[in-house]
Amino acid sequence: MNRINQKLNENKKLLSIYFTAGYPKIDDTVTIIQELEKSGVEMIEIGLPFSDPLADGPTIQASSTQALKNGMTTEVLFKQLKDIRKTVNIPLIIMGYFNPMLQYGVEAFCKKCKEVGIDGLIIPDLPVDVYHEDYKSIFEAHGLINVFLITPQTSVERIHFIDSISKGFIYMVSSASVTGSSSGFGNEQTDYFKRIAEMKLNNPQIVGFGITDHKTFTQATQFAKGAIIGSAFIKHLTDKGLETIDNFVKHVKN
Amino acid sequence: MNRINQKLNENKKLLSIYFTAGYPKIDDTVTIIQELEKSGVEMIEIGLPFSDPLADGPTIQASSTQALKNGMTTEVLFKQLKDIRKTVNIPLIIMGYFNPMLQYGVEAFCKKCKEVGIDGLIIPDLPVDVYHEDYKSIFEAHGLINVFLITPQTSVERIHFIDSISKGFIYMVSSASVTGSSSGFGNEQTDYFKRIAEMKLNNPQIVGFGITDHKTFTQATQFAKGAIIGSAFIKHLTDKGLETIDNFVKHVKN
Amino acid sequence: MRYNINNKGYYGEFGGAYIPEMLYPNVEELRQNYLKIMGEDSFQKEFNQLLKDYVGRPSPLYFAKRLSEKYNTKIYLKREDLNHTGAHKINNTIGQILMAQRLGKTRIIAETGAGQHGVATATVCALMGLECIVYMGEIDIARQAPNVARMKMLGAKVVPALSGSRTLKDATNEAIRDWINNPVDTHYIIGSVVGPHPYPDMVARFQAIVSEEIQWQLQEKEGRTKPDYVVACVGGGSNAAGAYYHFLEDTDVKLIAVEAAGKGVNSGESAATSVLGKEGIIHGSKTLLMQTLDGQITEPYSISAGLDYPGVGPMHAHLYKSGRAEFISITDDEAMTAGLELSQLEGIIPAIETSHSLAIFDQKKFKPNDIVVINLSGRGDKDLDTYIEYFKL
């Protein structure tokens, strides 16, 4: 069973953390993953940086630009992750835009993921339909779970379709917005979280976008299985560096 | 008999000098006239300054602008000239643009000219035809000779027409150009002077535009009755002031 | 009463050719030939072909919906701003360059205020491969920089006029001086219905295409050839002359002429000739002009370089004196506000000259069914700096 599914089966709310590979320093990738696991995070999204991350806000954009400047590439990332499974057990997901994967070769990319022990992928600009028609079999042949997004604007019909082809969890975007933009959740979001929960989908939902601290984590996971923090963690790395990662995680969890 | 006609009857080449009334100083007008007569000049054109002297080059333009700044007006000029005939005998011509005369009233203007002893007018932008139809009788009633221009481009027919309505002399523009522009005469001009001389017009010709010194004066008067100096004299006033007017005239005459 | 020119070159008591003898051969050559040449089939054909394929005519007659709603009347905009080079000026320069060619001229001079006429002249000179010299007041060179750049790109020489107010009037003086100095090979393309006869009439005839088109365009849209009002700004008066032309003798059509009041008609900084001017002579024409009691021409002022002229063409002097046209004065501030309003209501940034015409609605009320045609004489690209600075955008 895929590590993601195992983790989703655990009877607790999951904290997942996104960070950009190669940021702040090129060689920080492995350390950050290890520190996150040690601090009690349940899942990690490793961002493969892209020059034109159009679904991301300024914080993640800036970290991507810096990571690319530091020399991060698909090849380098896979090298860094070569031995990751020797020390890390929690699910690891690569989050990235489609073009770099396309240039690497989708099949080669999936193969590498499998080799180093990646469990899933989040590719914001690979639409469900294209995935379904062109890439599903390749992903599945390499045991990779592809994660799809839904937003408050996604129709019920489409949510059911996405649920039907998902094999892990659904990435529930808290509000229609790029990463790092909202601050705190209002009634609108809570209603939306509840509405989705009441649909009793096959796949559990993990909330992303706008989770910054303990309060928003708790709000988001009231109805959902877990939540993902991205920009807030990148900001923490920028301000405080790698030393106090456990501090950040502790503050969110409690 | 009008002083202009008397002078034209004298058996010599005539030097006529143009200056702008009120330049360099507002009260220089009378002094300049007197000095010019003393120095042996045969005729004087008193320029009534105009804001937009479109037939004049930069030198006369600048002197007009200065004269206006100094406070020169039609009224002031007539006041300055009130007693001019007590000291000056040579022909005096007012040269000016038509608009200030129109505003003063053409009849009133002519009357004033007669009163102070002006003998003629040169109005570059009052065309022969309009003069002939609308103003001839007024001018003549006040004993004023209106002087017309011809240029190298003026047709033979038109020269004869101009000759027919002229009562003093014809102002022969040396080349088609605004004042102060050419330097020295070439074959083209000499041919033109000769051509006009050979027409044996009723009115003698006085050459204007481009006369700067003894040489050009001599060239111009080889075939014509006289010549007019404008810009060169204004330049002299600007550079040397009023003290050495006789020097300037002497240099031209010899 | 007749409003168009008579066969002596006068509109009522205004007009004529008050020129130095040095200009006589040039002006006379033109006077004797212009109607004959304009009447030739080959001339008409070439003129109309260029207006269509090169200038982009007909310029649309556009019903301005949002503006009409705001002022509760039917406002049509005659879109001369869409002409090649961005103003009505090119109608005239196309005509005159063809005239110059037929007269055998090889060198072209022009004056310009806003620079639109200079650009339009430089343009037709490039088109025909003729040398082009444009005189422009030093102040106008500074405030209409984009047009100066355009003239240079087009290969024209731009010569600053440094005398007097260093605006349009002085540029015109300089152009006339150049013409005096170059009487044989040079044609002077005057940019408005000013100057000695036959210029006002010739320019008006070249611009008459504007009202000719309004007639059939209005027929298409409203089933009638006559608007109730035709509105145009008046610098020298060429865009107005063109917009009025075919309606001149038809007093059912009311004519409105809009002048630049500058900082206010009585501020001492104005260009509202009909109010401040008196009969006199400027640039070879008997007309209304702003002048001192002594007959010195006054330095006008307007924020708009194209209206910053102390006279009006003789046609307009006559339309004013006879009462045929109503004259309205618009201040800098009123014009600027109206220019911004049109930009934001209709998506059309007008030349500041034109903005004066658009500002009449606070002074003059129209009935809901009145058809008011405003001649949108030019686009505002040349004026962007002035607008931006004025509104601190």
Next chain:
Amino acid sequence: MRYNINNKGYYGEFGGAYIPEMLYPNVEELRQNYLKIMGEDSFQKEFNQLLKDYVGRPSPLYFAKRLSEKYNTKIYLKREDLNHTGAHKINNTIGQILMAQRLGKTRIIAETGAGQHGVATATVCALMGLECIVYMGEIDIARQAPNVARMKMLGAKVVPALSGSRTLKDATNEAIRDWINNPVDTHYIIGSVVGPHPYPDMVARFQAIVSEEIQWQLQEKEGRTKPDYVVACVGGGSNAAGAYYHFLEDTDVKLIAVEAAGKGVNSGESAATSVLGKEGIIHGSKTLLMQTLDGQITEPYSISAGLDYPGVGPMHAHLYKSGRAEFISITDDEAMTAGLELSQLEGIIPAIETSHSLAIFDQKKFKPNDIVVINLSGRGDKDLDTYIEYFKL
């Protein structure tokens, strides 16, 4: 072989809609409705009326006599520079604003490179009274200042894109981010035949008026509806798409696409996508784009802001790959020289984008009887500073 789009939203292998889920409802709403809405009589009527009365269409097809003589072939210029706002871009924004209204949108966003699309969008928003936000790269804001001023006059908000190369690509990213953040009330008016399906097709259809007019205009002038060549510059490719549209499937008509070589195709400072690009995904579309081996999008370079884009629309990727169109690369220097040449030979100052198309005559020879139609996509007023500085005029 088919060259136009298929019913899955692809040109050959290029096109599609590679968009984040956040954009799905917007893009899907558009995909489902655009053809239906465009087919409605009321839409067609309003669209055509505005193209005529507001934009000033038809734009002339002008026979460039002096240019033709110089290059010994028959050159016609399709005068999109005479459109309101000065480029072809407004054909598309008129169409899209009507589309947005019918979809009930109240807020409009756009990206812009040269600023022409931004101006065209701000213009139609003013016309319809809709809020307008335009994203523009910081570098483009500096080099296309007149267009920034125009957008402000028109009431639009111009937001600088500060990331990446700070040019068109990044402005597009910012616009997409805005759209993601405002999925309900906002329509994104993309300015070229790029972006996710149905944008490339919708924009091409709005621009298709260009080739539609070329057909009947050429019939009028030459007694035939087909030119031998149609030439257009390609940034994203919208003016080319419009000029090619009705000739796409007719291989008698040869298509030439002109790209910006910048300082030279191999200089590292170029925007010649067909030569330097590989298949990939940019702004929601599978197409050719300039990228590193690693799939990072490269920062392009061209002196012309409108061509300074690392991709081309999927139609053009297909035209390139299939060999249907010939692609020619033109350097900054070649383009600037051709822009000056047109100015001085024909009195038309072209946009620097267009100058690239005009520069092909040194690389490609035509026969004396060939009819070569060049799409004169825009006027050069926005580029005057660049021209002046380049030529030290």
